[in-house]
Amino acid sequence: MRLSRYFLPVLKEDPKEAQIVSHRLMLRAGMIKQQSAGIYSWLPLGYKVLNRIQQIVHEEQQRAGHIPLLMPTLQSADLWRESGRYDAYGDEMLRLQDRHKRDMLYGPTNEEMVTDIFRSYVSSYKSLPLTLYHIQWKFRDEMRPRFGVMRGREFLMKDGYNFDLTKEDALHAYNRHLVSYLRTYERMGLQAIPMRADGGPIGGDYTHEFLVLADTGESEVFYDSQITDLKFGDRQIDYDDVAQGQAILEEFTSRYARTDETHDEALFAQVPEERRRTARGIEVGQIFYFGTKYSEAMGATVVTETGERVPVHMGSHGIGVSRLLGAIIEASHDDKGIIWPEGVTPFHVGIVNLKQGDGSTDSACEALYRELKAAGLDPLYDDRDERAGAKFATMDLIGLPWRITVGPRGLAENKVELTSRRTGESEAISPQEAIERLKTIYQPVFAAAYH
Numbered sequence: 001m002r003l004s005r006y007f008l009p010v011l012k013e014d015p016k017e018a019q020i021v022s023h024r025l026m027l028r029a030g031m032i033k034q035q036s037a038g039i040y041s042w043l044p045l046g047y048k049v050l051n052r053i054q055q056i057v058h059e060e061q062q063r064a065g066h067i068p069l070l071m072p073t074l075q076s077a078d079l080w081r082e083s084g085r086y087d088a089y090g091d092e093m094l095r096l097q098d099r100h101k102r103d104m105l106y107g108p109t110n111e112e113m114v115t116d117i118f119r120s121y122v123s124s125y126k127s128l129p130l131t132l133y134h135i136q137w138k139f140r141d142e143m144r145p146r147f148g149v150m151r152g153r154e155f156l157m158k159d160g161y162n163f164d165l166t167k168e169d170a171l172h173a174y175n176r177h178l179v180s181y182l183r184t185y186e187r188m189g190l191q192a193i194p195m196r197a198d199g200g201p202i203g204g205d206y207t208h209e210f211l212v213l214a215d216t217g218e219s220e221v222f223y224d225s226q227i228t229d230l231k232f233g234d235r236q237i238d239y240d241d242v243a244q245g246q247a248i249l250e251e252f253t254s255r256y257a258r259t260d261e262t263h264d265e266a267l268f269a270q271v272p273e274e275r276r277r278t279a280r281g282i283e284v285g286q287i288f289y290f291g292t293k294y295s296e297a298m299g300a301t302v303v304t305e306t307g308e309r310v311p312v313h314m315g316s317h318g319i320g321v322s323r324l325l326g327a328i329i330e331a332s333h334d335d336k337g338i339i340w341p342e343g344v345t346p347f348h349v350g351i352v353n354l355k356q357g358d359g360s361t362d363s364a365c366e367a368l369y370r371e372l373k374a375a376g377l378d379p380l381y382d383d384r385d386e387r388a389g390a391k392f393a394t395m396d397l398i399g400l401p402w403r404i405t406v407g408p409r410g411l412a413e414n415k416v417e418l419t420s421r422r423t424g425e426s427e428a429i430s431p432q433e434a435i436e437r438l439k440t441i442y443q444p445v446f447a448a449a450y451h
């Protein structure tokens with residue numbers, strides 16, 4: 001993309017309404033625009049990151065064997081009357097009526113609707129196990145929408161639902177989600193720690209939240225510091241392997257890690273004092289096993305091998321897709337702006353032309369731009385007629401992890417500068433070497449993809 005033709009409305013001043021750094025930087029970098037409280041337009045740069053995040057979520061769900069579909073945002077109240085949640089959900093549910101005076105709602109989650117789909121088509125144990133998921137907008141009329149996309153009213157969620165014959169099978173599905181989530185967050189450059197949590201309005205008492213540690217997080221968390229040494233890394237996973245799933249669950253959940261809802265002082269006191277930590281965290285996902293809560297209420301049953309009709313065991317599993325942008329920025333920024341991890345960056349590299357209009361500098365930049373694209377990379381070329389300082393400030397603000405600076409002085413020796421946004425270190429190398437270096441840098445990102 002050429003910056004002169006892009007739509008990147010960056011703000012020079014700090015917006016007054018933003019209380020936390022990720023909100024401030026998303027507004028300043030022209031990623032989002034508030035339309036009303038907790039409701040945002042996603043401007044091109046924000047939309048690009050949102051899509052990168054969605055892509056990773058889709059890939060990791062499908063790698064785990066989960067099946068994508070798409071359910072609507074508007075739902076019929078009748079489904080929610082069946083489960084009993086229409087009245088129970090309270091003021092967070094946005095309720096509306098259509099022209100026939102039928103009660104509708106903007107879905108805050110989809111347990112009822114997916115259970116209805118299941119019961120309409122599935123009647124035999126032979127169709128199990130089954131996990132269906134989608135990435136769809138949700139609406140929760142939060143009392144205090146705040147911190148930008150962190151606590152929105154309209155927000156994007158990945159929500160998945162497993163249907164299993166037995167509790168054991170459903171717990172394997174739970175583990176499969178835990179493992180796939182660990183992989184998902186690491187691909188985004190995040191450490192998200194599973195912590196014992198509370199079921200809330202979704203239900204079930206077996207549930208973990210995934211938390212990214214950050215001072216601005218809304219949850220208070222208590223944990224054994226050893227947990228932060230755990231890395232998922234590049235493991236070979238067989239998502240059908242029940243023992244492997246259980247072993248990973250135990251590895252990542254056996255140390256003390258709880259949110260304030262389930263915190264137990266007596267248990268926490270058993271952690272050696274030097275390892276006890278109290279901190280704040282951003283909840284970027286939650287997994288639940290709730291057994292037959294919805295399947296019994298809504299008649300989602302299957303006939304077993306012995307001819308018995310039984311309700312299916314279910315769980316639901318969510319990732320806060322739009323919230324993740326805020327969480328990543330909270331975890332990765334400095335006083336100049338955002339620092340995107342390579343896995344989610346909107347553009348892989350920025351090209352800064354120090355002397356726009358100078359024939360040989362322009363043509364060196366054009367050649368770099370062309371060749372980077374031919375190498376499968378996604379560059380942003382700042383071809384505006386602006387001062388170098390303004391170009392650097394924009395690149396630093398929007399946080400591309402790599403920058404190539406091209407100027408007549410360097411070009412005289414066939415050199416450009418490759419600079420890391422994270423460390424600030426620069427190297428003078430030939431344009432060809434810069435392309436090769438970037439190919440190597442992004443190789444693990446491309447290799448992590450699942451087709």
Ligand code: P5A
Nearest residue numbers: 109151152155159283284285286316317318320323
């Ligand atoms: C699991 C999937 C559920 O709704 N039903 C379907 C279950 N879980 S949850 O924990 O309530 O939500 C899942 C994730 O969505 C994000 N989230 C939000 N993001 C932005 N703004 C909000 N107001 C908001 N509410 C929830 C969180 O990341 C949460 O973990």
